[in-house]
Amino acid sequence: MNSKNGEYMVEVEDLHKGFDGNQVLDGVTCQIPAGKISVVMGPSGTGKSVLLRHVVGLLYPDKGDVRVAGKSVPHLNEEELLELRRNVGMLFQDGALFSSMNLYDNVAFPLRQHTKKSEREIKEIVMQRLEEVGLREAVTKMPNELSGGMRKRAGFARALVLEPELLLFDEPDSGLDPVRTSHDIKSCFNIGDHIILLHGGKVVDQGSKEELQRSTKPFTQQFIKGAVEGPLGME
Numbered sequence: 001m002n003s004k005n006g007e008y009m010v011e012v013e014d015l016h017k018g019f020d021g022n023q024v025l026d027g028v029t030c031q032i033p034a035g036k037i038s039v040v041m042g043p044s045g046t047g048k049s050v051l052l053r054h055v056v057g058l059l060y061p062d063k064g065d066v067r068v069a070g071k072s073v074p075h076l077n078e079e080e081l082l083e084l085r086r087n088v089g090m091l092f093q094d095g096a097l098f099s100s101m102n103l104y105d106n107v108a109f110p111l112r113q114h115t116k117k118s119e120r121e122i123k124e125i126v127m128q129r130l131e132e133v134g135l136r137e138a139v140t141k142m143p144n145e146l147s148g149g150m151r152k153r154a155g156f157a158r159a160l161v162l163e164p165e166l167l168l169f170d171e172p173d174s175g176l177d178p179v180r181t182s183h184d185i186k187s188c189f190n191i192g193d194h195i196i197l198l199h200g201g202k203v204v205d206q207g208s209k210e211e212l213q214r215s216t217k218p219f220t221q222q223f224i225k226g227a228v229e230g231p232l233g234m235e
């Protein structure tokens with residue numbers, strides 16, 4: 001999977017999505033560059049998760065388009081959709097492990113499902129990935145025996161075994177605790193090469209850290225500062 005022109009892995013164009021009269025995405029246009037860390041930020045309930053779900057074809061647009069590596073996701077057939085999901089990993093907050101399988105089988109699952117690798121090859125990959133996330137010793141444990149942080153790392157190891165071109169992390173919101181919120185905003189802002197700021201169903205700003213810091217938009221400035229009160233409010 002290569003991005004069409006090598007520049008953008010994901011292109012979102014005038015994306016509209018509503019649920020029962022609640023217009024969540026109201027014309028979202030943004031691009032995710034290839035080979036970089038992009039972060040979608042915005043207050044709780046702005047549609048960040050809804051946006052990510054469109055990228056892997058778990059939701060369909062009411063209007064507009066989402067292209068991954070130049071291909072329109074809503075127009076993919078069943079087979080192409082499976083191919084897309086092999087190349088795009090999606091990580092949910094709790095790791096989304098299968099509760100009936102131990103850690104080893106959870107991480108081996110995508111390899112058994114999507115490749116013709118032998119059990120010996122699978123073992124090598126699984127153990128290497130578990131080693132990288134510091135879970136080698138926990139290999140026979142069941143998900144309910146792991147802490148939240150361990151489950152998340154396990155989900156990360158599992159998402160990496162197929163060597164995806166694109167990995168999406170859907171992080172939970174930190175809620176209303178202003179200190180935690182402020183801390184999370186700063187961390188996200190610091191790890192992102194490319195930042196997309198979502199508010200009111202639209203992209204209010206996108207660009208590099210430096211570009212956003214220079215932005216004159218009040219919402220951008222307020223969001224970066226992690227202020228809880230301001231001209232637009234955080235809710």
Ligand SMILES: Nc1ncnc2c1ncn2[C@@H]1O[C@H](COP(=O)(O)OP(=O)(O)O)[C@@H](O)[C@H]1O
Pocket residue numbers: 019022024042043044045046047048049050051173
């Ligand atoms: N499947 C769904 N059905 C109905 N409403 C939904 C669904 N998914 C999300 N929503 C609504 O869309 C809005 C945005 O949700 P979400 O994308 O989870 O926000 P965020 O991830 O930015 O916190 C919320 O009001 C939520 O209730």
Ligand SMILES: [Mg+2]
Pocket residue numbers: 048049050170171172173
């Ligand atoms: Mg969310």
